[in-house]
Amino acid sequence: MPDLLLELFSEEIPARMQAQAADALKKLVTDALVERGLLYEGAKAFVTPRRLALAVHGLPGRQADQKEEKKGPRVGAPEAAVAGFLKSAGLSSLDLATIQTDPKKGDFYVAVVEKPGRSTPEVIAEIVPAVIRAFPWPKSMRWGTGTLRWVRPLHSIVCTFGAEGDEPEVVTFEVEGIRSSNVTRGHRFLAPEPFTVKRLDDWMAKLEAARVVADRDRRKDIILNDAKDLALAAGLELVEDEGLLEEVAGLVEWPVVLMGSFEERFLDIPDEVIRATIRANQKCFVLKDPKTGRLANRFLLISNLVATDGGTAIVAGNERVIRARLSDAKFFWDTDRENGLEINMPKFQSITFHEKLGSQADRIERIRRLAVELAPKVGAEPALAEDAALICKADLLTEVVGEFPELQGLMGRYYAQGEGLAPEVAAACEDHYKPQGPGDRVPTAPVSVAVALADKIDTLVGFWAIDEKPTGSKDPYALRRAALGVIRIILENGLRLHLSEVITAAAAGSGLPDGAGAWQADLLAFFADRLKVYLRDRGARHDLVDAVFALEGQDDLLLVVRRVEALGRFLDTEDGRTLLAGYRRAVNILRIEEKKDGRAFNGPTSAALLKEPAEEHLAAAIEDVKGRVAAAVRAEDYEAAMTALADLRGPVDAFFDAVTVNDADPALRENRLKLLDEIRAATRGIADFDRIGG
Structure with a gap:
């Protein structure tokens, strides 16, 4: 079957846009083909700095013919209706239509419209210009006198179609004066002359000969492998960086890895600052000395040229720039150490955190107060927690963090260590920001x-107090991440904290609007939603989190999780599934009868009205189980609570087998309905079973 080859050749496409553009081209073209009845076997997109390409394999040579029946008016309908039908069906007279009979509606006209399929090249010639004109670039430009907007000036379009072994035809169309052809170009400097291509394999082979590696993944592999080999030859190790690798693979069509160096005196700067400087300014990889574990005074750059001098001039140019940048970094580092962290603290008075939440100094004071209160609960020394809270944000105003914001926290630790502050305080300067994402580590040191x-709870409490909560997909203050961070810190450190008390403490005396207002319950519900996300990612059922949180006072996240886990294990057993079924049967009967009578059947049952052995047995079992569940929950032994609950299974089943709930005697009926309510009350010691799905 024939294949399609499409290449859009332009000036350099920004590296950050390339992967998304390749995916978009593939989706837009293949969706349009399928929409027009042209199914394909496979498709792959390619992208280099100067070209966006797509190969679609196994397309049919033309669309299938289509036959459509078009129902018209009744026989004898007014002339206007008949004329409209003939026009819409493309018929010259009623002689070309057939008459069908409907037993209810009578005779009516039907036209059979045959629509022959078009050739695939004709369809492609319609699809590709539309895709080009509507391509979803994040940013685009218009150049010359035309109206086409493209990420960078578009120079040529290759579009061929044909089966293997045949000479492919050029699919002809024009977009803003650019006419499709089978001509492309190779590397801008190493092979600038135009050449013709046929299909994918020919295109890739000729591009390779013209010093262009079309496959992005292959360019990444070349860069990574050559970089590792060059580092190994120098007795060093490559510091791998997937993000940088993605970026540099989008900057070169013919990657050549070269090694440069810088003066050893710059190694006095922290490794992270050296790496950030070299990465941000020159897109170069750094190398590590395996003997010391620290960075070496070498770097690897990725050139897009095979230079005649072996890359000497290219390396020298990069070394000059890196030397200048590292000189700046060293100046910043030395200045910050000379000034110290304390010098920055008064400046926070004049920096607004949020117009409704005061200055950064106000926020630091709130964090200090809350950290001191939390310290005994998490096993930390209050004085150290206070010192850490006061100094943890100071590095935000340092020169290095001003240049490289991603180093906030880490630089605070370096500066605190340099000033001889307690190790716990220095560690907290870095770790109080963590975790910043699902893969980030959780701090474990008590301070x-x-x-x-x-830090995180103050952020959440503050923005809830001023009603700046996340809405839909919008979360400008990263409050979901902050809540998930709180959850992970509590659970992964096994902490026993009552969130409602912590929230109240954070709001009390802080000067926040409304103090500990009605928003507390909403913030607790937000934590419940985030906990569901956290547990769902670990295979737990979110409905069980709802069932536990529905009970009063469930704000100890560690106990909530333990209860959810025990409940999940119980419901996976035969006893658990059967008891849940019995519970639902009891509750459904109760709801129907309560709606019918317009009142609730709660309150104690009457022992004198327990006439059947099965209901006597159930009543006794409920009393026993309620006591055992309550004792187990007080002891935080949820497995024992579930074991006790399992003992209700037999009595509940026996009750429904032997007893008629809606007895003719109103007193017996009411007593039995109350007994059903007692089943619900017994399970509420564990969770709200009404919220359990499945």
Whole structure:
């Protein structure tokens, strides 16, 4: 079957846009083909700095013919209706239509419209210009006198179609004066002359000969492998960086890895600052000395040229720029150490955190107060937690963090260590920001935990107090991430904290609007939603989280999780499934009868009205189970609570087998309905079973 080859050749496409553009081209073209009845076997997109390409394999040579029946008016209908039908069906007279009979509606006209399929090249010639004109670039430009907007000036379009072994035809169309052809170009400097291509394999082979590696993944492999080999030859190790690898693969069509160096005196700068400087300014990889574990004074750059001098001039140019940048970084580092962290603290008075939440100094004071209160609860020394909370944000105003914001926290640790502050305080300067994402580590040192919790909870409480909560997909203050961070810190450190008390403490005396207002319940519900996300990612059922959180006072996240886990294990057993079925049967009967009578059947049952052995047995079992469940929950032994609950299975089944709930005697009926309510009450010691799905 024939294949399609499409290449859009332009000036350099920004590296950050390339992967998304390749996916968009593939989706737009293949969706349009399928929409027109042209199914294909496979498709792959390619992207280099100067070209966006797509190969679609196994397309049919033409669309299938289509036959459509078009129902018209009744026989004898007015002339206007008949004329409209003939026009819409493309018929010259009623002689070309057939008459069908409907037993209810009578005779009516039907036209059979045959629509022959078009050739695939004709369809492609319609699809590709539309895709080009409507291509979803994040940013685009218009150049010359035309109206086409493209990421960079578009120079040529290759579009061929044909089966293997045949000479493919050029699919002809024109977009803003650019006419499709089978002519492309190779590397801008190494092979600039035009050449013709046929299909995918020919295109890739000729591009390779013209010093262009069309496959992005292959360019990444070349860069990574050559970089590792060059590092190994120098007795060093490559510091791998997937993000940088993605970027540089989008900057070159013919990657050549070269090694440069810088003066050893710059190694006095922290490794992270050196790496950030070299990465941000020159897109170069750094190398590590395996003997010391620290960075070496070497770097690897990725050139897009095979230079005649072996890359000497290219390396020298990069070394000059990196030397200048590292000189700046060293100046920043030395200045910050000379000034110290304390010099920055008064400046926070004049920096607004949020117009409704005061200055950064106000926020630091709130964090300090809360960290001191949390410290004993997490096993931290309050004085150290206070010191850490006061100094943890100071590095935000340093020169290095001003240049490289991604190093906030880390630089605070370096500066605190340099000033001889307690190790716990220095660690908290870095770790109080963590975790910043699902893959980030959670702080475990008590002082770091106290400050990290205070920082995140103050953020959540503050924005809830001023009603700046996340809405839909919008979360400008990263409040979902902050809540998930609190959850992970609590659970992964096994902390026993009552969130409602912590929220109240964070709001009390803080000067926040409304103090500990009605928003508390909403914030707790937000934590419940985030906990569901956290547990769902670990295979737990979100309905069980709802069932546990529905009970009063469930704000100890560690106990909530333990209860959810025990409940999940119980419901996976035969006893659990059967009891849940019995519970639902009881509740359904109760709801129907309560709706019928317009009142609730709660309150104690009457022992004198327990006439059947099965209901006597159930009543006794419920009393026993309620007591055992309550004792187990007080002891935080949820497995024992589930074991006790399992003992209700037999009595509940026996009750429904032997007893008629809606007895003719109103007193017996009411007593039995109350007994059903007692089943619900017994399970409420564990969770709200009404919220359990499945």
